[in-house]
Amino acid sequence: xxxxxxxxxxxxxxxxxxxxxxxxxxxxxxxxxxxxxxxxxxxxxxxxxxxxxxxxxxxxxxxxxxxxxxxxxxxxxxxxxxxxxxxxxxxxxxxxxxxxxxxxxxxxxxxxxxxxxxxxxxxxxxxxxxxxxxxxxxxxxxxxxxxxxxxxxxxxxxxxxxxxxxxxxxxxxxxxxxxxxxxxxxxxxxxxxxxxxxxxxxxxxxxxxxxxxxxxxxxxxxxxxxxxxxxxxxxxxxxxxxxxxxxxxxxxxxxxxxxxxxxxxxxxxxxxxxxxxxxxx
Amino acid sequence: xxxxxxxxxxxxxxxxxxxxxxxxxxxxxxxxxxxxxxxxxxxxxxxxxxxxxxxxxxxxxxxxxxxxxxxxxxxxxxxxxxxxxxxxxxxxxxxxxxxxxxxxxxxxxxxxxxxxxxxxxxxxxxxxxxxxxxxxxxxxxxxxxxxxxxxxxxxxxxxxxxxxxxxxxxxxxxxxxxxxxxxxxxxxxxxxxxxxxxxxxxxxxxxxxxxxxxxxxxxxxxxxxxxxxxxxxxxxxxxxxxxxxxxxxxxxx
Numbered sequence: 001x002x003x004x005x006x007x008x009x010x011x012x013x014x015x016x017x018x019x020x021x022x023x024x025x026x027x028x029x030x031x032x033x034x035x036x037x038x039x040x041x042x043x044x045x046x047x048x049x050x051x052x053x054x055x056x057x058x059x060x061x062x063x064x065x066x067x068x069x070x071x072x073x074x075x076x077x078x079x080x081x082x083x084x085x086x087x088x089x090x091x092x093x094x095x096x097x098x099x100x101x102x103x104x105x106x107x108x109x110x111x112x113x114x115x116x117x118x119x120x121x122x123x124x125x126x127x128x129x130x131x132x133x134x135x136x137x138x139x140x141x142x143x144x145x146x147x148x149x150x151x152x153x154x155x156x157x158x159x160x161x162x163x164x165x166x167x168x169x170x171x172x173x174x175x176x177x178x179x180x181x182x183x184x185x186x187x188x189x190x191x192x193x194x195x196x197x198x199x200x201x202x203x204x205x206x207x208x209x210x211x212x213x214x215x216x217x218x219x220x221x222x223x224x225x226x227x228x229x230x231x232x233x234x235x236x237x238x239x240x241x242x243x244x245x246x247x248x249x250x251x252x253x254x255x256x257x258x259x260x261x262x263x264x265x266x267x268x269x270x271x272x273x274x275x276x277x278x279x280x281x
Numbered sequence: 282x283x284x285x286x287x288x289x290x291x292x293x294x295x296x297x298x299x300x301x302x303x304x305x306x307x308x309x310x311x312x313x314x315x316x317x318x319x320x321x322x323x324x325x326x327x328x329x330x331x332x333x334x335x336x337x338x339x340x341x342x343x344x345x346x347x348x349x350x351x352x353x354x355x356x357x358x359x360x361x362x363x364x365x366x367x368x369x370x371x372x373x374x375x376x377x378x379x380x381x382x383x384x385x386x387x388x389x390x391x392x393x394x395x396x397x398x399x400x401x402x403x404x405x406x407x408x409x410x411x412x413x414x415x416x417x418x419x420x421x422x423x424x425x426x427x428x429x430x431x432x433x434x435x436x437x438x439x440x441x442x443x444x445x446x447x448x449x450x451x452x453x454x455x456x457x458x459x460x461x462x463x464x465x466x467x468x469x470x471x472x473x474x475x476x477x478x479x480x481x482x483x484x485x486x487x488x489x490x491x492x493x494x495x496x497x498x499x500x501x502x503x504x505x506x507x508x509x510x511x512x513x514x515x516x517x518x519x520x521x522x523x524x525x526x527x528x529x530x531x532x533x534x
Contacts, residue, residue: 092340162377166440169335170390171367171447180393181379 032258036251044252053216053242058253060220064133064228065202065260068212071137071224072144072201077194079141080148084190087149088156089178108146112206115143120210134224136212140201147197148190155189156182188275192268199264203257205232215241231257286311286451286481287332292346294324294331296339301327303505305346309451309498314473314482316492316513319502319528325485328502329453332483333369334362350451367394370449374456376436378428378443383420386428386439387411390447406446413479414442415472434465441472445480452476454484458491470495489529493517501525 001009043057050056083100091097119139129135159182167177183190201207213233221228235253238245287309294302301324309315317325330336332348334355347354355365367390378386387407390396397403407424411417416438420431428439437457444452454473458466473482473495486492492499493513500510501522509516509525520526 162373162375163379165335165338166373166377166379166443167389167393168338169333169366169371170393170443171363172390172393173363176393180389185380 029258032251032255035247036255039248039252040255045256049216053238054244054246054249058231058234058256060217061229061231061234061253062256063220065231067133067221067228068136068140068208068230069198069202071133072140073194073198075137075141076144076148076197080145080194081152081190083145083149084152084156085178088153089174089182104146104149108150112143112204115139116207116209116211118142119207124211130225131210131212131227132225133212133221133228136208136228136230137224139207139211140204143204143207144197144201147200148193151193151196152186152190155186155193158189159185188271192272195264195268195271199261199268202264203232203261205236208233231260283310283313285309286351288347288349290347290349292331292344292348294327294336294345295343297341301505302331305507307500307507307510309481309483311481312477313497314477314484314495315498315500316496317483317485317500317502318487318489318492321487323502324505325502326455329455329483329485332451332453333366333371335366335371337362367447368449369451369453370444370447372437372440372444372452372454372457375460376433376440378431378436378439380427380429382425383428383431383439384424387442387446390443394447396447410442410446413445413476414438415468415475416442432465434461434468437461437465437469438472441469441476445476449480451481451483454482456485456487459487466491501528503528
């Protein structure tokens with residue numbers, strides 16, 4: 001085989017491998033669209049389920065997922081970004097820091113059901129928040145922390161050292177340097193990480209299973225101490241627990257959930273690519 | 282009689298076990314330009330950064346001896362490093378404006394030091410600083426433009442404006458012209474001469490013509506030691522040390 005032929009072969013193999021990865025995803029999405037698109041209407045999004053959930057819409061579950069995602073953001077962003085600033089800017093290279101980093105890596109590897117059970121033990125029972133949006137948000141927040149910490153730390157570290165040195169040389173304190181010269185440049189990266197983390201949280205079922213999610217609620221939640229329905233759990237329920245569930249509603253629900261998660265990911269990707277193009281150093 | 286702005290006395294500096302500066306004694310005269318010359322790695326930049334304690338950020342670094350600024354040792358435990366750096370400003374080798382507007386580059390220091398937050402007070406500081414750096418006429422109509430769009434010579438003068446905006450007493454310049462073309466270099470040198478009325482300037486340079494042209498005093502560093510320190514004219518025309526002579530005539534280094 002000549003060098004040109006082996007080059008051709010390599011390109012062919014790599015293209016085929018990429019296709020093998022992409023095609024199943026496309027098939028899944030198209031299949032869901034085919035089965036679910038006809039169900040989706042304003043009524044489906046804005047109405048509660050009726051008649052044993054076999055009719056009506058998904059509004060309470062959709063709203064619950066929005067609340068949970070916002071709650072996760074409130075719980076995880078300050079902690080995660082704060083920890084990232086500490087690790088990137090203040091922490092020295094010592095045993096404590098290495099232990100913290102190891103803990104973060106391990107947190108990222110924990111199965112989501114373990115988070116769910118931890119949330120049940122810690123927030124629902126021990127702290128006595130009950131099965132509530134609060135307990136669910138904290139559990140999801142905990143699960144999201146490693147993603148936010150590691151992407152935010154990476155974003156902070158990618159700000160050129162020179163900016164810090166110049167800022168310090170002008171008589172700025174360390175915090176003023178971080179606040180005014182480091183964080184603004186790291187912000188797009190931090191936002192990207194936060195959104196990716198939230199996107200993952202929005203689609204998770206296991207962490208909310210014991211901490212917040214309700215099978216069916218006639219009323220919308222009134223405070224963070226109330227239970228709520230949530231899309232991923234609702235999908236699980238209507239797909240496996242309700243006999244005689246029309247397929248259209250199942251696929252429609254799945255489609256909406258997919259749409260939420262994909263649009264969060266898309267926004268994150270757009271922010272990242274725009275900022276990368278605008279980067280001036 | 283010109284007084285000494287900075288007196289360095291018995292100063293040693295170490296990176297871990299490596300001694301970068303050996304028992305230095307350097308007088309820096311007020312309102313004069315002191316040039317430090319010597320081959321790469323001789324310690325002149327380390328010395329410069331010791332004067333405003335920018336070396337503090339290096340974990341393994343250690344300083345011994347005294348750097349007296351107006352008679353007060355800047356390495357004393359009661360010295361506030363942040364305040365010291367306001368008093369002893371710095372201009373770097375590569376023009377390094379923040380990727381922000383021209384205005385915000387100059388306004389950054391005054392803002393963080395609480396000299397002025399906004400409005401006419403801040404406008405006045407920015408204008409005065411840009412005038413001091415001989416950049417005002419070129420940028421006054423586009424203060425909101427990105428500083429990184431200026432040419433390198435303008436960027437370096439902007440960095441000088443940024444440094445003078447916090448009213449330092451001393452300005453340290455670490456090879457400020459090494460990234461500039463000859464025309465821009467000359468304009469920075471002229472600027473240094475004007476600034477020396479107001480500030481004490483210490484400049485590290487690789488360019489011996491620059492030291493000879495632009496400075497009042499010259500120190501020659503070799504392997505972490507100060508070989509010779511003399512008025513510039515004297516050092517270049519009549520060096521006392523053989524090593525100095527062979528370096529400035531290009532036989533050594």
